[in-house]
Amino acid sequence: MTGVVVPIDSRSGRASVEPLVQLVAGDMQRVNRLILSKAGSHVELIPEIARHLIDSGGKRLRPMLTLAAAQMCGYEGEDHIRLAAAVEFMHTATLLHDDVVDESDMRRGKLAARMLWGNQASVLVGDFLLGQAFRMMVDTGSLSALGVLSTAATVIAEGEVMQLASARNLDTNEDEYLAIIRAKTAALFSAAAEVGPIVAGAPKSTISAFRSYGMNLGLAFQLIDDALDYGGSSAALGKNVGDDFREGKVTLPVVLSYRRGTNSEREFWRKALVDRDNHDANLAKGLKLLQKYDAIAHTVARARHYAEMARDALAPLPPGDHKGALLEVLDFCVNRAN
Amino acid sequence: MTGVVVPIDSRSGRASVEPLVQLVAGDMQRVNRLILSKAGSHVELIPEIARHLIDSGGKRLRPMLTLAAAQMCGYEGEDHIRLAAAVEFMHTATLLHDDVVDESDMRRGKLAARMLWGNQASVLVGDFLLGQAFRMMVDTGSLSALGVLSTAATVIAEGEVMQLASARNLDTNEDEYLAIIRAKTAALFSAAAEVGPIVAGAPKSTISAFRSYGMNLGLAFQLIDDALDYGGSSAALGKNVGDDFREGKVTLPVVLSYRRGTNSEREFWRKALVDRDNHDANLAKGLKLLQKYDAIAHTVARARHYAEMARDALAPLPPGDHKGALLEVLDFCVNRAN
Numbered sequence: 001m002t003g004v005v006v007p008i009d010s011r012s013g014r015a016s017v018e019p020l021v022q023l024v025a026g027d028m029q030r031v032n033r034l035i036l037s038k039a040g041s042h043v044e045l046i047p048e049i050a051r052h053l054i055d056s057g058g059k060r061l062r063p064m065l066t067l068a069a070a071q072m073c074g075y076e077g078e079d080h081i082r083l084a085a086a087v088e089f090m091h092t093a094t095l096l097h098d099d100v101v102d103e104s105d106m107r108r109g110k111l112a113a114r115m116l117w118g119n120q121a122s123v124l125v126g127d128f129l130l131g132q133a134f135r136m137m138v139d140t141g142s143l144s145a146l147g148v149l150s151t152a153a154t155v156i157a158e159g160e161v162m163q164l165a166s167a168r169n170l171d172t173n174e175d176e177y178l179a180i181i182r183a184k185t186a187a188l189f190s191a192a193a194e195v196g197p198i199v200a201g202a203p204k205s206t207i208s209a210f211r212s213y214g215m216n217l218g219l220a221f222q223l224i225d226d227a228l229d230y231g232g233s234s235a236a237l238g239k240n241v242g243d244d245f246r247e248g249k250v251t252l253p254v255v256l257s258y259r260r261g262t263n264s265e266r267e268f269w270r271k272a273l274v275d276r277d278n279h280d281a282n283l284a285k286g287l288k289l290l291q292k293y294d295a296i297a298h299t300v301a302r303a304r305h306y307a308e309m310a311r312d313a314l315a316p317l318p319p320g321d322h323k324g325a326l327l328e329v330l331d332f333c334v335n336r337a338n
Numbered sequence: 339m340t341g342v343v344v345p346i347d348s349r350s351g352r353a354s355v356e357p358l359v360q361l362v363a364g365d366m367q368r369v370n371r372l373i374l375s376k377a378g379s380h381v382e383l384i385p386e387i388a389r390h391l392i393d394s395g396g397k398r399l400r401p402m403l404t405l406a407a408a409q410m411c412g413y414e415g416e417d418h419i420r421l422a423a424a425v426e427f428m429h430t431a432t433l434l435h436d437d438v439v440d441e442s443d444m445r446r447g448k449l450a451a452r453m454l455w456g457n458q459a460s461v462l463v464g465d466f467l468l469g470q471a472f473r474m475m476v477d478t479g480s481l482s483a484l485g486v487l488s489t490a491a492t493v494i495a496e497g498e499v500m501q502l503a504s505a506r507n508l509d510t511n512e513d514e515y516l517a518i519i520r521a522k523t524a525a526l527f528s529a530a531a532e533v534g535p536i537v538a539g540a541p542k543s544t545i546s547a548f549r550s551y552g553m554n555l556g557l558a559f560q561l562i563d564d565a566l567d568y569g570g571s572s573a574a575l576g577k578n579v580g581d582d583f584r585e586g587k588v589t590l591p592v593v594l595s596y597r598r599g600t601n602s603e604r605e606f607w608r609k610a611l612v613d614r615d616n617h618d619a620n621l622a623k624g625l626k627l628l629q630k631y632d633a634i635a636h637t638v639a640r641a642r643h644y645a646e647m648a649r650d651a652l653a654p655l656p657p658g659d660h661k662g663a664l665l666e667v668l669d670f671c672v673n674r675a676n
Contacts (some may be wrong), residue, residue: 041496043503045502046499097462100461120439123461124502127468127491127494127495127498128492128495128499130495131492131493131494132492134488134491135488138484143476146476146484150469150475151469153468153472157465158381158466161379161384161459162381164383164458165383
């Protein structure tokens, strides 16, 4: 065998979400138009809050999955636009409710909606967006897509309740943590990817390939997010580092560091996360413990594992620009932490 | 023309919801079993909270409408059970979110879920129940029923936001008040009644008759509820009287009394509802003003108007036990205020 061996690191070092963005750019414009029109309401407060969220510059990764998957399956109708918009509305509704539940002040570098319009409006506008999401799904007439996304809606809520119940609980083990992120994050990634081939009438094995790709991408994505909350591989103090620490969230870096630690280190985590002794000096000490036990590096390694599962899920599908772009998203996702 | 003329008051004086309860008793048992099974989750907190609400003894009026309407249209399948359960879940989700938004302590004479498990869990379990409601609708395979109920979901949220925006706003006029209760209450009554004939494959005119019946029953129901909050026709201080007063809600009795009042009376309402000068002495004074302007009696009269619209909506349908029971619900509803 001859040829150039491209080492994984160099392949992934250049990875970007840009090829995916380019492929779905035309469809995404239509999604954005639909989102703006469906965020409208004669009730003034609703479009105001919805616009705040929609304009706040999320990556729209979830609806991109729906669009790319449908395109890859040769779909030429309109329903993937509706489903992509529905997916983004479900995500936005979750963010609104999450910020209320977590009492968050900020979202994507801007004030959270609840800080501007209050918890009450955030709960209700979330409900409105969820209702609109279902109306768009109904417009597609696809009961199969409706089934997948309504199931995702309940699973996401279950995941959030699980997270609530496990907050500040240092007995949470890796499996329990995984069950939470699988439900609260990966389920929507999975559903977003799955409804693309569904609406395109693709065969069962293709639908299942995209479901699996989305689920594992979602797990990798959340694992990296949780690693990034502690500054990623550098695990150094910086802007926005330590939000989870201050909120007492028991994410995988903490799970690993806690379980591998000494009794006195466990006592430190207990004081910091349960008793909320979470000032910056303690955050710095926490970061040191994460490094001591390679907790960030191993969280990234876990993410890489799921990214590889996602890659293999798509393996049977024919090569092409779309497949290439979706695979590159996996590398991009994992490399964010470096 | 001979015969005994039954005056409306005596007809309605005996009116009860009992005939309706009897007609749907068998189906309602199945609805209750489905509700219990769909309130289940491997996430412990969810069935606990769901059971608290389900056991708290609501009248289940909305799912009864679905069942009775489907039966009246000769339906013999299973889907009306699923839709009735979905309607009750949507209602329960709304209650959970409402109590958070209104910061209510009590619900149906018991502590509100948020007092027992917190606002966070109330928001999330509401989301879970909404998701489960949509899954049950999807199980029926009726896109038409899904369309009606998903539209109701967005309209309800719009109504709640409108109510939020109009809270403590004494400029609210009767039309604006009606728009709020039409959205937040009547839309679900309407949808509940409409999906019965839809799933039974009834003709368009029948579907529209039930939609109209439900909408107007819902308006009458909420108007009476708002009258009862001030003690009904007696307009006297008593148990649970004045909750809306204390919360600064601008309901029709207040709208009428405020708009008919003198400048100094308007100033009183402003102080009581906007500035929250809402101690018992002021509630007593408010009740006197409601009586002075017949505000409760006229609220009940308005309710009677919508009840008559609901009655006429069903008029073209053939007579029978079901129709009789549904008409009796109208009288029962209006007479609660006496």
